[in-house]
Amino acid sequence: MATPVKVYGPPLSTAVCRVVACLLEKDVEFQLISLNMAKGDHKKPDFLKIQPFGQVPAFQDEKISLFESRAICRYVCENYPEKGNKGLFGTNPLAKASIDQWLEAEGQSFNPPSSALVFQLALAPRMNIKQDEGVIKQNEEKLAKVLDVYEKRLGESRFLAGDEFSLADLSHLPNAHYLVNATDRGEILTSRDNVGRWWGEISNRDSWKKVVDMQKQQHSP
């Protein structure tokens, strides 16, 4: 029987992986419907109906159609509170506030420079786009400053929002994974004691290992 929960987008997309990792942590069955972005699947009228900005992922279940990976993750946690990792989004308002704070820090401070670096260092070469050394340097400096704050925090706290693994840590997995595994700048994370320790812990979770396997099975379009 097909599950009503569907995620649309290529498994190599960082934002798609964010949602897949969350669904796996929450033990929610889903179907991944891949898109060929090189062929412009994400700009076709049928897809724009469910994601008007033409970005991935999009998500559907029997009640709702949603986009924006971090919104989808929050919805999944709220809609399936009793499934899988029950503490993924906190079990009380103060815990949830701390998770939201670090989810926002990821979105506003970690994501922009790390995405730019992943694009410049891992994707541009594959797409035959010339790398911009100025952009690389600028974003390395930005990311280093952000990770200095993380280094201090993770010296005081096992995970970003507290003692338990949460959605806030999960949200960092896709970009961090590419930085460490698909570029030569991974030491920006691994050379910092506390960030390195944290990265080792979160990337070894079963859910993330499953995502990495899924990516490896992706055939190039």
Added chain:
Amino acid sequence: MVVKVYGPAYASPKRVIVCLIEKQIEFETVPVDLVKGENKNPEYLKLQPFGSLPVIQDGDFTLYESRAIIRYYAEKYKSQGTTDLLGRTIEERGLVEQWLEVEAHNFHPPIYQMTTQILFFAKRGLPADENLIKESEEKLGKVLDVYEERLSKSKYLAGDFFSLADLSHLPFTQYLVGPMEKEYMIRDRKHVSAWWDDISNRPSWKKVLELY
């Protein structure tokens, strides 16, 4: 114990302040002068280690990131003031979260670039990057085109109710139509224009503009 909001002169703290007013939550403000670099003082960095605005203090509890702060208070005081800022059901909340993320990741980056270049650099006689302004305006225009389509079918972004998603747009859009002198970006789009008139005329936003 009253909630303290740091940095009321600036846009992101206003996102928090307008939410507190909508929810009828008492608060006080603490000025932070970015020109003097007060956000880089050790005492401030103890509260907000990234040196950004705002941060709130609520007794012993400290929280930063304006969009995290508004989610916390909208949920904590669900039954007080404007009650459906997060929607009335799990599905409505999902839509509020979706459009809040759209604001954070699609709307905010280009409008923030424009704010920095036009208001912080150019108005201070510092060289602004005209190409960056042009590119950002084009990006923002494309986002507003999607909003135009959405708002032609829905009174507010998440549905037929004013929510945190609409609220989150107030501070920087106010800069756009005011000191940035780009009101045409809103007025050229019929439904975006009507939506802007509606949300910016809420008593809570008028109060923010009056006080800060």
